[in-house]
Amino acid sequence: MSGRPLLNRRLNGLGTTIFAEMSALATATGAINLGQGFPDTDGPESVREAAVRALREGHGNQYPPGPGIPELRAAISDHQRRFYDLSFDPDTDVLVTAGATEAIAATMLALLEPGDEVIAFEPFYDSYAACIAMAGAKRVPLTLRAPSFRPDLDELRALINPRTRLLLLNTPHNPTGMVLTSDEQSAIAALAVEHDLLVVTDEVYEHLVYEGVHRPIAALPGMRERTVSISSAGKTFSFTGWKVGWVTADGPLIAAVRTAKQYLTYVSAGPFQYAVAEALRLPDTYFDNFRTDHRRKRDLLGDGLRAAGFEVYQPQGTYFITTDITPLGEKDAYAFCRALPERCGVVAVPNSVFYDNPEAGRSQVRFTFCKREDVLAEATSRLQHLASSTRDLEA
Numbered sequence: 001m002s003g004r005p006l007l008n009r010r011l012n013g014l015g016t017t018i019f020a021e022m023s024a025l026a027t028a029t030g031a032i033n034l035g036q037g038f039p040d041t042d043g044p045e046s047v048r049e050a051a052v053r054a055l056r057e058g059h060g061n062q063y064p065p066g067p068g069i070p071e072l073r074a075a076i077s078d079h080q081r082r083f084y085d086l087s088f089d090p091d092t093d094v095l096v097t098a099g100a101t102e103a104i105a106a107t108m109l110a111l112l113e114p115g116d117e118v119i120a121f122e123p124f125y126d127s128y129a130a131c132i133a134m135a136g137a138k139r140v141p142l143t144l145r146a147p148s149f150r151p152d153l154d155e156l157r158a159l160i161n162p163r164t165r166l167l168l169l170n171t172p173h174n175p176t177g178m179v180l181t182s183d184e185q186s187a188i189a190a191l192a193v194e195h196d197l198l199v200v201t202d203e204v205y206e207h208l209v210y211e212g213v214h215r216p217i218a219a220l221p222g223m224r225e226r227t228v229s230i231s232s233a234g235k236t237f238s239f240t241g242w243k244v245g246w247v248t249a250d251g252p253l254i255a256a257v258r259t260a261k262q263y264l265t266y267v268s269a270g271p272f273q274y275a276v277a278e279a280l281r282l283p284d285t286y287f288d289n290f291r292t293d294h295r296r297k298r299d300l301l302g303d304g305l306r307a308a309g310f311e312v313y314q315p316q317g318t319y320f321i322t323t324d325i326t327p328l329g330e331k332d333a334y335a336f337c338r339a340l341p342e343r344c345g346v347v348a349v350p351n352s353v354f355y356d357n358p359e360a361g362r363s364q365v366r367f368t369f370c371k372r373e374d375v376l377a378e379a380t381s382r383l384q385h386l387a388s389s390t391r392d393l394e395a
């Protein structure tokens with residue numbers, strides 16, 4: 001072999017995702033994993049049974065249609081009308097993907113030219129950086145700063161230049177729990193129209209908003225023809241292993257994204273597509289209870305973290321809480337998270353890895369609350385030892 005590095009330059013530095021690293025640490029130490037955001041109880045029994053039925057009856061066991069099964073595309077279209085009064089033609093404006101992850105990848109690969117700039121909120125969900133890099137484009141961070149994590153719209157305006165092609169939004173935002181307000185969405189939409197930018201919006205936490213409501217930016221004037229909206233069944237129905245996601249957009253945008261998607265997975269999750277079609281038609285009580293349950297869990301974990309000495313940034317959405325460890329006498333989130341399982345049997349994730357500018361998130365640690373209440377109670381009781389063990393170290 002030549003001395004040339006095997007990993008290409010585009011992916012250099014992307015290494016192993018922090019979720020894999022911290023989940024492996026949780027397994028190795030037996031610690032409670034509040035790092036990776038996956039629920040510890042499965043979604044509705046009726047939906048699980050629908051998947052079993054599809055498998056048994058031979059629905060989706062062979063390659064489903066490229067854009068997704070018609071039943072699911074119709075259910076996605078109806079969901080967008082029911083919750084947001086948005087109308088998408090299931091035949092031309094909806095595409096089923098292997099989770100939101102593939103939707104993000106296919107969208108970036110389809111819409112970006114090498115050298116294009118993509119403005120995204122940092123801290124960012126880690127696949128954004130990788131997908132922008134694989135497309136040969138350049139990410140330009142708009143830093144969300146504690147304690148409110150609200151985007152600075154003057155800063156956004158200043159970042160836009162002739163190379164800017166796309167704004168990559170995420171609301172509710174992982175990891176900070178920030179939810180864009182109507183005013184912010186309107187201002188962002190106005191900038192997109194003024195500068196003729198594409199907008200890609202990751203809305204996988206659309207049903208987990210605790211303060212205010214989720215409003216898709218696609219509904220705003222001038223946005224329909226430039227917006228790609230992405231969501232997924234994983235978070236909303238607590239089946240993250242099924243990897244059923246979707247894109248809704250105008251026909252020409254869907255056609256572009258589909259072109260990339262068909263050479264990534266082509267299709268996936270045949271029988272699960274039938275089950276998710278049923279899930280999307282669950283009554284409002286399902287969605288209301290799902291949100292209420294998670295609000296209670298948010299409050300339980302938030303109270304426990306405050307009592308343990310963390311500074312807690314109250315999330316308006318998602319199933320994550322971002323904290324600051326400075327009050328515990330700690331500075332470095334990454335070192336803190338690596339030591340945490342050993343110190344008290346809990347795993348969390350350092351937000352610093354989600355920043356291009358790690359200083360901005362140096363002392364931030366993210367915990368998930370999509371776990372059973374007894375698990376959250378046990379985790380927070382373990383975390384109460386932190387302040388005293390810090391005092392012991394100092395003594």
Ligand SMILES: *Cc1c(COP(=O)(O)O)cnc(C)c1O
Nearest residue numbers: 099100101125174204232234245
């Ligand atoms: C979990 C998550 C995804 C991935 O969704 P999948 O459907 O599991 O691929 C995408 N974006 C954000 C912000 C997430 O938190």
